[in-house]
Amino acid sequence: MTGRLPSVTGTGTLLRFALRCDRVRLPVWVAAGALLVTVQSVSSQALYDTPADLAAYAASVGSNAAAVALAGPPVGLDTVAGAVAFEISSFVVVVAALMAVSTIGRHTRADEEAGRTELVRATRVGRHAPLLTAVLTAAIACTATAVAIGAAATATGLPAGGSFLLGASVGAAGLVFAGVTALAAQVTGSPRATQGVAGAAVAAAVVLRAVGDVEGNGLVWASPIGWAQATHPYSGDRWWPLLLCLAATGALAALAGALLDRRDLGAGLVAPRPGPPAASRALTSPLGLALRLQRGALAAWTVGLTLLGLVYGSLAGSVETLFVDPQARALLPDAASLTDAFLATTLATTALLAAAYAVSAVLRARTEESEGRAEPVLAAAVGRPAWLGGHATVALAGPAVVLLASGAATGAVRAVATGDGGEFGRLLAAALTHLPAVWVVAAVALALFGLVPRAAVLAWAAVGYVAVTTLFAGPSGWPAWVDDASPFAWTPAVPIEAWRATPLVALSVVAAGLLAVGLAGFRRRDLVTG
Amino acid sequence: MTTAISVSGLVKGFGSVHALDGLDLEVATGEVHGFLGPNGAGKSTAIRVLLGLLRADSGRVRLLGGDPWADAVALHRRLAYVPGDVTLWPQVTGGEAIDLLGRLQGGLDPARRAELLERFDLDPRKRARTYSKGNRQKVALVAALASDVELYVLDEPTSGLDPLMEATFQDEVRRLRAEGRTVLLSSHVLAEVEALCDRVSIVRHGRAVQSGSLTELRHLTRTSMVVETARPVSGLAGLPGVHDLSVDGGRVRLDVDGDALDAVVRHLAGAGVRSLTSTPPTLEELFLRHYGEDLHEEQTPAAVRS
Incomplete structure (x- = not known):
């Protein structure tokens, strides 16, 4: 292959090296996907072990707009296996998509920015070899995810054919986002912008799929996640939608390869403009620097979650008219409307995303430290608390901004739709109710940063933990303390539950304590670079 | 003669690796002191301890009369630092980085800033992402040299600079010395140390193997x-x-x-x-005696004090 195509010479060697570099990272992603499916399969089989249980479940979620918006099309709910696929597929697809985005991002523009690609390309390596290596690495990871999910689901007793189709659909959707990221890497100006654009594409796919499934229009076909779920594992087992994924991946990767020839190494197609020759007054303090470094991410998350808030707000209007199954209404608390139940779920989901943003903001401090950029700042007249305080402020105030914007969007849409101006304030307050729980997750990341800097990235495990316990709190079969350990479990599920101050104050105190631990740890330890 | 930097018996390890193994270093106020050693000798680690970025395991460290770990912020107002490996924020322009570091340090002289940008031929509007290694080095140099401080800590400051810029740098250091500032200049470029330094400490394997004026060191060769x-x-x-x-x-x-x-x-x-x-004898020969002749290592005098 390499003999006839000189532009990809060296791909084999590079691929072996890339897999070696990712020998821990990729198996963790793959295992996370397989673990989600395993947990879901085991707990669903325990919960719906009689046909009556299963029928009740199918009736309730099939008519629950929140469940459909979060999970996908309510098909195949007449079997436990179909219920498992319904519950878990949309989450595992996002895991695979994020794995693909980060893998391509690291092996393309991040390597270029660090100067590693230059070193490699100066040897007998073709121009397209690094890009092809990145795509192949992501493809291997997606294939491994597909096989692992298929094997895990089969091992828990689900039909093998459907299990491997479920895995293949997840892997295939991941591949499409590998292609999207490869394309973004050619166009955008920096590695962060590459990951940002690709992440936005994942978010857009999630939203398009949710709107399409709730409204029942054709919008799901605009989303690769919709294609993956159109395979209907365990109920019909359609393999043809996978061809859509493969065709899209091939087209995106080919376009990326063509654009690669038109850009310079380390630069995107979008040419950078000269910047200001002097710093503005805003860039004077450690907080000013943290804001400057993180403003792009904050803006992106704010825009993204505002759009999500608008979508959730408008979907809430459809809940009452589209899903009027009396059986489903009977399952809900008396006073609560279906709409409020829907909004409680979507607000919690938004808060989970805000927690993910908060952790990424804290880890920005770690990146600054490990890449040596904290050193010149701390060698100036800046103390450790001031430096970390700058990033901590962004990580704590940023989620407040994001939740405020998202809650305001949902509230505004509901206020207009219902003609009740009070809805705006009510839903804004409901969104902000989740803030203390988000702070606890951010503070866990800060404590890890202060105490064990090299392991700070484990804060993502905290995000995964609260996400799994929050999203699967209902059907889970695990002990109560597993749920109770999550700060999200202590947050009142407004607006279906009443607002209570005590747990929110307690969560804020816990967050403050963890923050203090992180600051104290950082003051005592060495600066850890590399 | 007052002392700007005084280090004795400094030990710093990372896990099982001993980066500094009883380092001694004395820098007098107003002198340009060369801190010489091969790669991996522990120069940068020593400087990071002096800046309070790393905490000493044991030993006594005094910087401008204070404790660099406990009094870091107060001391940093009185010094400027150029790291050995300058990494900047990719999306921030060179001019912004200079202003930021200068302000965080306690303010810089706008006239000096403009003059240094001119002398080092640096375009402040380019984003750090597009700078070469030499240009990143210039950003750190301009930020440090435009600061009005007592002590300049320069960790291999000329790496990546072309000979013309090296000459400019040497002019600037001579100017600092004429103004009575103290400079700690870490380097493995011997010609630079010979051209600029009043006194030299040679470090190897985390210990000072020799220290003294160039004249005194020549007696050893x-x-x-x-x-x-x-x-x-x-x-x-x-x-x-x-x-x-x-x-x-x-x-x-x-x-x-x-x-x-x-x-x-x-x-x-x-x-x-x-x-x-x-x-x-040149410092090259001096180095060769210390680092080239392993057979004679044991007979090397531990330290010669002035």
């Missing part, structure tokens, strides 16, 4: 001589401090220890010197 005499010389081989002797009729080549020069010259004078070329 050998002078190479080529001598033509009227009569054949005899008995040279028997003199102490004579090495690598070769006699070719009336032409003699030899290396002489610094403290044996007097005796050797007297001996040669007896044979009627017709011509004499002597080459003073």
Whole structure:
């Protein structure tokens, strides 16, 4: 292959090296996907072990707009296996998509920015070899995810054919986002912008799929996640939608390869403009620097979650008219409307995303430290608390901004739709109710940063933990303390539950304590670079 | 003479690796002090301890009369630092980075900033992402040199600079010395240290192996001589401090220890010197003796104090 195509010479060697570099990272992603499916399969089989249980479940979620918006099309709910696929597929697809985005991002523009690609390309390596290596690495990871999910689901007793189709659909959707990221890497100006654009594409796919499934229009076909779920594992087992994924991946990767020839190494197609020759007054303090470094991410998350808030707000209007199954209404608390139940779920989901943003903001401090950029700042007249305080402020105030914007969007849409101006304030307050729980997750990341800097990235495990316990709190079969350990479990599920101050104050105190631990740890330890 | 930096018995380890193993360092106020050593000798680690970025395991460290770990912020107002490996924020322009670091340090002189940008030929509007290594180095240099402080800590500041810019840098350091500022200049570029430094400390394997003025250090090295005499010389081989002797009729080549020069010259004078070329030792040779001759390592004097 390499003999006839000189532009990809060296791909084999590079691929072996890339897999070696990712020998821990990729198996963790793959295992996370397989673990989600395993947990879901085991707990669903325990919960719906009689046909009556299963029928009740199918009736309730099939008519629950929140469940459909979060999970996908309510098909195949007449079997436990179909219920498992319904519950878990949309989450595992996002895991695979994020794995693909980060893998391509690291092996393309991040390597270029660090100067590693230059070193490699100066040897007998073709121009397209690094890009092809990145795509192949992501493809291997997606294939491994597909096989692992298929094997895990089969091992828990689900039909093998459907299990491997479920895995293949997840892997295939991941591949499409590998292609999207490869394309973004050619166009955008920096590695962060590459990951940002690709992440936005994942978010857009999630939203398009949710709107399409709730409204029942054709919008799901605009989303690769919709294609993956159109395979209907365990109920019909359609393999043809996978061809859509493969065709899209091939087209995106080919376009990326063509654009690669038109850009310079380390630069995107979008040419950078000269910047200001002097710093503005805003860039004077450690907080000013943290804001400057993180403003792009904050803006992106704010825009993204505002759009999500608008979508959730408008979907809430459809809940009452589209899903009027009396059986489903009977399952809900008396006073609560279906709409409020829907909004409680979507607000919690938004808060989970805000927690993910908060952790990424804290880890920005770690990146600054490990890449040596904290050193010149701390060698100036800046103390450790001031430096970390700058990033901590962004990580704590940023989620407040994001939740405020998202809650305001949902509230505004509901206020207009219902003609009740009070809805705006009510839903804004409901969104902000989740803030203390988000702070606890951010503070866990800060404590890890202060105490064990090299392991700070484990804060993502905290995000995964609260996400799994929050999203699967209902059907889970695990002990109560597993749920109770999550700060999200202590947050009142407004607006279906009443607002209570005590747990929110307690969560804020816990967050403050963890923050203090992180600051104290950082003051005592060495600066850890590399 | 007051002391700007005083380090004794400094130990710093990372896991099982001993980066600093009892380092001693004295820098007097107002001097340009060379901090010499091969890669991995522990120079950058020592500087990071001096800046309070790393915490000493043991030993005594005083910087401008304070404790660099406990009084870091107060001390940093009085010093400026150029890291050995300058990494900048990719999306921030060079001019912004200079202003930011200058402001965080306590303010910089706008006129000096403009002058230094001119002298170092640096475009402040480009984003750090597009800078070469040398240009990143210039950003850190401009930010440090435009600061009005007592102490300049420069960790291999000329790496990546072209010879013209190195000359500019040397001018700037001479200017600092003329103003009575203190400079700690870490380097493995010997010519730079010879050109700029009043005194030198040589560090290897985390310990100072020699310290003193360049004159004092030259006493520790050998002078190479080529001598033509009227009569054949005899008995040279028997003199102490004579090495690598070769006699070719009336032409003699030899290396002489610094403290044996007097005796050797007297001996040669007896044979009627017709011509004499002597080459003073360079720091290269000094380095070679410490790092090239492993066999003689044990006999190396631990430290020579001034």
